Amino acid sequence: MAAKRGTKPDLASVLGVLVAFGAIIGGLLLEGGKLSDISQVTAAIIVLGGTLGATMLNSPVAAFREAFKRLFHVFTDRTHSPNAVIDQIIEFASKARKSGIVSLEEEVMAIPDHFLRKALILAVDGTDLQELRKMMELEIELDEHRAEAESRVFEQAGGYAPTVGIIGAVMGLIQVMKNLANIEEVGHGIAVSFVATVYGVGIANLFFLPVAGKIKARAQEEIKMKELMLEGVCGIVEGLNPKLIRSKLEAYTHGDVDTKQKQARPPKEVERNVSQAASR
DSSP states (O other): OOOOOOOOOOOOHHHHHHHHHHHHHHHHTTTTTOEEEGGHHHHHHHHHHHHHHHHHHSOOOOHHHHHHHHHHHEEEOOOOEEEEEEEEHHHHHHHHHHHHGGGHHHHHTOOOOOHHHHHHHHHHHTTHHHHHHHHHHHHHHHHHHHHHHHHHHHHHHHHHHHHHHHHHHHHHHHHTTTTTHHHHHHHHHHHHHOOOOOOOOHIIIIIIIIHHHHHHHHHHHHHHHHHHHHHHHHHHHHHHOOHHHHHGGGGGGSOOOOHHHHSOOHHHHHHHHHHHHHHO
C-alpha cells in the first residue's frame, strides 16, 4: 500500500491573494476611485522588470530557477497524509517482524515517495543503522538548505520592489517637471507617478514576502514528514514492536511534543533540591 500524496489547491494561498488584492481594489472603488487610476503599464514594467533584474543579479541561477518552480507548489498542497504514512510504515514493520526485513524488497521499489523508498532500500540492503540515519539526515538538511535558498529569492524580491517603485515615481516626477506650465497636467502627472510606488510596496507585501514565508512553512512540513519516515524506518531496522513504532510516530501528529516535555521538566537545580529534600 502506497501512502497517499494528493495534489489539491491550497485554499489559504489562493484566498489570501484574492482577499489581499481584492481589499486594496475594493477600498479604492469605495473611495470613488477607478481602476484606471492605478492601471499604468509603464509603472508595472518598471517595477516588475527592475525587481526581476535585481533579483536575478543577486541570486544564483539554480536557486532563481528552482524558486519559480516552487512557486507552483505554493498554491497547491502536495503534502502526505501523516496517518497514511504511519499505516504504511506499520504494515512494513509487521511484515519485517514476521518474515525478516529482506521480505520488503519487492514492495519497497513500488513506494512513490523518494525519501521513504531510499531509506527502506538502505535498510533492506543491510546498511548499518547509524550510517543509515546519518545519510538520511544529511538529505533532510540539504533539502532544508535548498528551501531556504529558494525562499530567500522571494525575500530579496520583496526588498527590492518598494525601492524600484520609488525609482519609478521619481522618473515620473521628472517628466512632470517638464510640464510645469500646465497646472492640470502637473496634478495628473503627480498622481500617475506615484502608481509605481503603489505597485512596488503592494507586490512586495502582498505577494513576494508572503510567498517566501509560505515556502519556509511548507518546507518545515516536509521536513517533519521526512523525520517521521526516518524514525519509522529506524524502528523497523531495530526490530521494534509495530505498536511501539506507531506510538512513537503518532507523536509527530500532536504538535511540538518535545517543547511541551521540556517545559514540563523542572530545571536541574530544582531536581537536585527536590531529591535532597526527599533524602532528608
